[in-house]
Amino acid sequence: MNDKLMTLNLKIWRQKSAKHKGRMQDYKLSGVSPDMSFLEMVDLLNEQLVRQGDDPVAFDHDCREGICGMCSMMINGEAHGPSALTTTCQLHMRHFHDGDSIVIEPFRAKAFPVIKDLMVDxxxxxxxxxxxxxxxxNTGNPQDAxxxxxxxxxxxxxxxxxxxxxxxxxxxxxxxxxxxxxxxxxxxxxxxxxxxxxxxxxxxxxxxxxxxxxxxxxxxxxxxxxxxxxxxxxxxxxxxxxxxxxxxxxx
Amino acid sequence: MSTVNKSIMAYFTTSVGKKQIMALTGLALSGFLLTHLLGNFLILVGADAFNMYAHTLTSNKLIYVAEAGLALIFLTHLGLAFNLTVENKKARPQSYYTKVRTGRGATLASVSMIYTGLVILGFLVSHLMHFKFGPVYYVEMNGTQVRDIYRVVIDYFADPLQAGWYVLAMITMAFHLGHGFQSTFQSFGFNHNKYSPLIKKLGITYAILVSAGFAGLSVWGYLQSSN
The missing domain is CATH 1.10.1060.10 (Alpha-helical ferredoxin)
Structure with a gap:
């Protein structure tokens, strides 16, 4: 089982707030199961960061079922990552390989200012x-279908x-x-x-x-x-x- | 200004309005290219036919109206292109650390429109300088003095560097037309499962044929002098 776990080199955009200047930061994350969703992989990283006393990576998520529209992230230069017709929450780590480098950035647009890290408004x-x-x-009784x-x-x-x-x-x-x-x-x-x-x-x-x-x-x-x-x-x-x-x- | 006029003026400043004006002016310029190319083919018939064609065209008083219209269309297309490029740049002030094309959308032609457009602008300036405002020789035809534009063309393309620059400029133009032509239809709201792929192919064929036509004439001009 354990030999299937992956170690990833992550490069993640960290930005304290809209007012702060952000930068890319490198993280090494091991113990990533191919069955994890992409967001669960970031959860794993955050657990590690919290244990170390560091600030976890802020990111948007809600239903994790691919229907709410909350999750975002540019993954290796593509919105919601490399799989077509897939939200980030429905993207699974089996699409990546042990030792891969993954760049994670927020959606970027003037109309979508960064709130913190990977969260945008x-x-x-x-x-x-x-x-x-x-x-x-006009409201009232519903019409006949x-x-x-x-x-x-x-x-x-x-x-x-x-x-x-x-x-x-x-x-x-x-x-x-x-x-x-x-x-x-x-x-x-x-x-x-x-x-x-x-x-x-x-x-x-x-x-x-x-x-x-x-x-x-x-x-x-x-x-x-x-x-x-x-x-x-x-x-x-x-x-x-x-x-x-x-x-x-x-x- | 009446409300209706105001609303129509607003059309020219919105994103959708601007893309439609881009499309309309682009389509008009594409049409001009075709007529220009067809006229140029007369050079293959011979010096007399080509000079007579050029003389007939330029001696008509309406040519000034046509030229002014063409200049207006070109400048509108150009001005909007700069305006849109600046606005689009502003819409993403912080660029991505890594950004890849999905491969299912944008093409080399679509992302390089402003650059291929700039090459066409540079080409147009040199083209007008060397031909329209270039050397003037006269030749007598049927008792009238007409400009020997045939000689200007042959002289110009005798230089392989100049002929080569024309070929390069036309290849660049093919990219510009390749995205532009099909884009026009989408901008005006024509998108159809069956016909849109055909329009895409038609646009690419048009771009290649027109550009190859002009480039071919440049090569032909060069070969005339080396014979």
């Missing part, structure tokens, strides 16, 4: 949602867009730190449904405006976002947002 996403990522409805007919095709596309967990990997991996995959998924999931079409124009305009305002970069169609997205959000959502925005302005 992603509330810029919340601001974009507040600008228009909702539908206004099939009251509003929706085509299977649109229902599927809206559901695909709604799979976005808002983790920010699109921003982190984009060479321009653009948030268009996230914003377009949020615009699409509503624009595709009749309930969302009423406010479609105002929504596209205000969400795009807010996205620019909070400091995200511009999209230049690299498609790194789509490649890094743990939920497989499709680039066609950005195309839809471009259409929706153009329609909002000129029709």
């Amino acid at each position: 992603r509330s810029a996403f919340d601001k974009v949602i507040q600008a228009g990522g909702f539908v206004s409805v 099939n009251n509003i007919p929706i085509s299977k095709e649109n229902a599927d596309l809206a559901m695909d867009a709604a799979a976005c967990i808002g983790c920010g990997a699109c921003v982190a991996s984009c060479p321009n730190a653009s948030a268009m995959l996230f914003v377009s998924a949020k615009i699409s999931q509503l624009a595709l449904l009749p309930q969302g079409q009423v406010e479609a124009k105002a929504r596209a305009e205000s969400m795009v405006q807010k996205m620019d305002e909070v400091g995200f970069g511009n999209c230049s169609n690299h498609a790194e976002c789509e490649a890094s997205c743990p939920k497989g959000i499709d680039l066609s959502n950005i195309a839809r947002m471009n259409r929706e925005y153009f329609k909002a302005k000129f029709s």
Whole structure:
């Protein structure tokens, strides 16, 4: 059993707070099981740091089931690490080998300031949602389920867009730190449904405006976002947002 | 200013609006390249045909309108490119210690647009200096004096270094067009499971054919002088 355990050379970004200057620090970690998730590996490191009386590495995590969107991390230069369609919490150490060097950094963007170590403040996403990522409805008794007919095709596309967990990997991996995959998924999931079409124009305009305002970069169609997205959000959502925005302005 | 006008003005300052203007001006410039190349092919017919074509084109008064329009399109594309590059740089003030491309998204062409663009800018300046504002020789055709642009071309490409620079510039342009052409469709919201891969291939084919056409003419020019 023990001969399967790995020893890793970690290089981790340490930063005391938003105000402090950070730097990369080296750690040697042994006893890593291939069955551990990536976050459990960092937990192991933190246990070791606490035993030594050092400050543990701060990182975001919550459900550890790949659905909450809290975990982040740039692992060896890729958002959520090397496995496609996988969040950091669902990435397992069996994808690494004994003696590997692993570089771990926070998601980097002006709109995502570092709070501490690997934790970043992603509330810029919340601001974009507040600008228009909702539908206004009169509350009351729920309607009959099939009251509003929706085509299977649109229902599927809206559901695909709604799979976005808002983790920010699109921003982190984009060479321009653009948030268009996230914003377009949020615009699409509503624009595709009749309930969302009423406010479609105002929504596209205000969400795009807010996205620019909070400091995200511009999209230049690299498609790194789509490649890094743990939920497989499709680039066609950005195309839809471009259409929706153009329609909002000129029709 | 009315609310509608204000809203339309705002279009030109947002990320989506700017990428669409980038796309539109880029597409217009791609179209210009094609017509320019087709005109240039007349040089293969002979000196008279080429000089007559150039004379007809430049003696039309509308050429000034066309040139001004082209300059405006080019400068818009250029200005926005710088603006977007600066903004994108600012959007990530602290760069990564390690950053790799996933291999499923960005390409060499897509990440080097500003650099290939700068090479094209440098090329354009030298191109205008050597041809449009280059040496002027006259030749008589059907009783009128026309500029012997054919001679300017042949003289210029006689130098292998200059012909080589054109070939290099055209290879660079192929990269720029390769990402730019397909990007235009995405920016205007056209993304289709079946047609987008075709557009991608069409864009790359277009980029290679146009660039190879211009580069081929430079090589042809060099061969004319060495014969």
